[in-house]
Amino acid sequence: MDLFKEQVNRLFEPATFIGLSTVGFFMLVYSRRVWSTTSFWVGNVVLTLFFGLSALDPNFNKVITKPDNIPILIMVYTAWWTLWLSMNQAITNDQRMELGLPPDEQEDSGKKVWAWPDLVYTELLAMLLVGGLLVIWSIFLKAPLEEPANIADSPNPSKAPWYFLGLQEMLVYYDPWLAGVVFPGLIVVGLMAIPFIDFNPLGNGYFTFRARKFAITWFLFGYIVLWVVLIFLGTFLRGPNWNFYGPYEYWDPHKLEALVNINLSEYFWIKWFQQPLPSNWMIREIPGFVATLAYFSVVGFVLTKTYLKQMHQQMTTIRYGILMTLFLSMMALPLKMLLRWFFDLKYVIAIPEYFFNI
Amino acid sequence: MSRLANVKKSIARSQLWTAFFRHGYPDTDRNRVLVIMSNVLLHLHPVKVRKSGVKMKYTWCAGGLSFFLFLLETITGLLLMFYYRPTIEYAYVDIIDLREQVPLGIMRELHRWGAHAMVIAVWVHMFRVFMTGSYKPPREFNWNVGVILLVLTLLLSFTGYLLPWDQLAIWAITVGSNMARATPFLGHEGPGAALLRVGDVSLVHIGDDVRFALLGGRFVGAGTLLRFYVLHCVAIPLIAGFGMAIHFWRVRKDGGISGPL
Structure with a gap:
C-alpha cells in the first residue's frame, strides 16, 4: 500500500x-x-x-x-x-x-413562452435548492476561525x-x-x-x-x-x-529542495562561451532580450504560415497582433514551466538591479 | 358556499387588497403580462422569453444564482454588521461572540459559504456564456461588464477574508497584497520604480507605494482592517450593484437570453 x-x-x-x-x-x-x-x-x-x-x-x-x-x-x-x-x-x-x-x-428559439410561470418557477426552484444546500452546509460545517491575528507569527505555508x-x-x-x-x-x-x-x-x-x-x-x-x-x-x-508534497506525503517543514536553477545569461556566457558575466547588464542580458523578442515576433509570424494561416488572412494586422500578444503571454506560463523542468532555467532576463526579471 | 364566495369577492375588491394586488392570479394571458409589468423585481424579466432560453440545460441558471447569492450575501452581511466592529481590539472577539453567544447562529457560515458559492457561480456563468458564444455581437459590451463584475466578486471575497482578523485572514491578505509591492512603477519593489526619483529623493518607496495605499500602512494592521471593511461593506457592493443594473438592463436591450439567430 x-x-x-x-x-x-x-x-x-x-x-x-x-x-x-x-x-x-x-x-x-x-x-x-x-x-x-x-x-x-x-x-x-x-x-x-x-x-x-x-x-x-x-x-x-x-x-x-x-x-x-x-x-x-x-x-x-x-x-x-x-x-x-x-x-x-x-x-x-x-x-x-x-x-x-x-x-x-x-428548434424552439422561435417560440416564446410566458416568463410567468416558465422562467419564474425555474428561478424559484434553483434559488430554493441552492439556498437549502447552503443552509445544510452551514449547519454541519462551522466557518473556520484560527488563533487571533499575530503579525509576528507567520504560518508555514x-x-x-x-x-x-x-x-x-x-x-x-x-x-x-x-x-x-x-x-x-x-x-x-x-x-x-x-x-x-x-x-x-x-x-x-x-x-x-x-x-x-x-x-x-x-x-x-x-x-x-x-x-x-x-x-x-x-x-x-x-x-x-x-515545496511540493505528494497527496499522501507528510508536510515536513524541514523538507529541503535543492535550488539549482540558473539564468539564461549564465548559460550563455559561462557555460557556452566559457567567459565571466559581463558587468554591464545591457550586454549581459542580450541573449535574454533576443530570446524574448524572438518569442513574441517569430512565433507569431510562424503561426501565420502554419496553424493560424487561414485565421490570419481573415484578420486585420492589429487584431492579429493583439491576439498573438495575449495568446503568447498566456503560453509564456507553460513555456517557462517546461524550461524550468527540463533546463533548470531561472530567468530568461535577469536584471535584479531594477527588479526586472522574466 | 355562496356566502364564502361573496366574502372572497368582497376581499378581492376591497381597497386594501387592490392596492397591493393589482390583478388576479397569473393564469390568464392578461394577468401574466400584468404580473411581470407591475412588480418591480419581476419586471427584470421580459413578459415572454425564448423557449430555448429558459431551459436549464442551456443557461444552468448560473447568472440568476450569482445574483441570488449576491442578495443572500447582502442580507447575511447586514446582520453580521450588527455584531461586528472593525477594530483590532474587537474584531476577533466579536467573531468569537458571534459563534458562542448568538443562539442558532449560522449567519457567518451562510455568509462565508455563500461567498465561496458565489465565486463558483460567477465562474460557471462566465463559462456558460463563453461556451454558447453569447459574448458575440451584439453582446460584446455586456460581456465586458460581466468581466468587471467577476473581478468585483473576487475583490469582495478577498476584502471579506480579512475581517475575522485571525491568522488565516491576516496571512492570506498579507500574501495576496504582497504582490502589490512589485507593481511596475507603482510598487517599491516593482520594475521601474527606482527610476522615479528627483535627485536623491525616490518618489516610490515603502511608505507611499500602491501597497501602502491598499493596506493603509506598511503591513496588514488596523488601517487595513478599516479600509477592507469599508471596501467590503460599502464601496465594492455599491459599484457591483451599479454594474449589475447595467448588466441586467443590457441583457434586455441586447435581445434577452441569447439563442440561435
Whole structure:
C-alpha cells in the first residue's frame, strides 16, 4: 500500500501532474466519444474514488478537511459537470448540423413562452435548492476561525484565498511583478478582449465545438489547465516553504529542495562561451532580450504560415497582433514551466538591479 | 358556499387588497403580462422569453444564482454588521461572540459559504456564456461588464477574508497584497520604480507605494482592517450593484437570453 501511495505521490509531481493534465485535456477535447452519458458517470466515479479513498490517508485528510478547502472540491466537480454539459451539447449539435439539421436550440428559439410561470418557477426552484444546500452546509460545517491575528507569527505555508492559489502557484515560475500584477491584469484584459478578437460569427447562441475549435480549445486550456489545475496544485500539493508534497506525503517543514536553477545569461556566457558575466547588464542580458523578442515576433509570424494561416488572412494586422500578444503571454506560463523542468532555467532576463526579471 | 364566495369577492375588491394586488392570479394571458409589468423585481424579466432560453440545460441558471447569492450575501452581511466592529481590539472577539453567544447562529457560515458559492457561480456563468458564444455581437459590451463584475466578486471575497482578523485572514491578505509591492512603477519593489526619483529623493518607496495605499500602512494592521471593511461593506457592493443594473438592463436591450439567430 505504501509503495502504491508513493507511486501516486510521484504522479502528482508538478511536471508530471501538469504534463498529464495537459495531455489528458487535449485528448478529452479532441475526442468526440468521450462526451457520452457513460463517461459523465465514469468521470464522477473516478473523482469520487480519488477523493474518497484519499480521505482515508491521514496526510491527505488533514488538507482536504480544512473548511475553506471544501469549495475546491465543489469547484473540481462543477468544472467537470459544466465541461461535460457544454461539450455534450456541442457534440450533439455538431452531429445535427453535419446531417443538415439546425442546432438543437434552434428548434424552439422561435417560440416564446410566458416568463410567468416558465422562467419564474425555474428561478424559484434553483434559488430554493441552492439556498437549502447552503443552509445544510452551514449547519454541519462551522466557518473556520484560527488563533487571533499575530503579525509576528507567520504560518508555514502562508496561502492566499483558494481562488488566488493559481496565481500564487505562478510565483514558482515568475517574479511577483509578472505573476501577481501583469499576468492577472492580462487575464482581465484578455477576457474583455475576447469578443473583439473572435470575429467568427458562428456559434452565437448555441453550443458548438466544430465551428469554434480555436476559441474553445484555448479558452478551455486557460480555464481548466492554467486555472483549475493550478488551484488544485496550489491547495493540495504545496506545503511548507511552498515545496511540493505528494497527496499522501507528510508536510515536513524541514523538507529541503535543492535550488539549482540558473539564468539564461549564465548559460550563455559561462557555460557556452566559457567567459565571466559581463558587468554591464545591457550586454549581459542580450541573449535574454533576443530570446524574448524572438518569442513574441517569430512565433507569431510562424503561426501565420502554419496553424493560424487561414485565421490570419481573415484578420486585420492589429487584431492579429493583439491576439498573438495575449495568446503568447498566456503560453509564456507553460513555456517557462517546461524550461524550468527540463533546463533548470531561472530567468530568461535577469536584471535584479531594477527588479526586472522574466 | 355562496356566502364564502361573496366574502372572497368582497376581499378581492376591497381597497386594501387592490392596492397591493393589482390583478388576479397569473393564469390568464392578461394577468401574466400584468404580473411581470407591475412588480418591480419581476419586471427584470421580459413578459415572454425564448423557449430555448429558459431551459436549464442551456443557461444552468448560473447568472440568476450569482445574483441570488449576491442578495443572500447582502442580507447575511447586514446582520453580521450588527455584531461586528472593525477594530483590532474587537474584531476577533466579536467573531468569537458571534459563534458562542448568538443562539442558532449560522449567519457567518451562510455568509462565508455563500461567498465561496458565489465565486463558483460567477465562474460557471462566465463559462456558460463563453461556451454558447453569447459574448458575440451584439453582446460584446455586456460581456465586458460581466468581466468587471467577476473581478468585483473576487475583490469582495478577498476584502471579506480579512475581517475575522485571525491568522488565516491576516496571512492570506498579507500574501495576496504582497504582490502589490512589485507593481511596475507603482510598487517599491516593482520594475521601474527606482527610476522615479528627483535627485536623491525616490518618489516610490515603502511608505507611499500602491501597497501602502491598499493596506493603509506598511503591513496588514488596523488601517487595513478599516479600509477592507469599508471596501467590503460599502464601496465594492455599491459599484457591483451599479454594474449589475447595467448588466441586467443590457441583457434586455441586447435581445434577452441569447439563442440561435
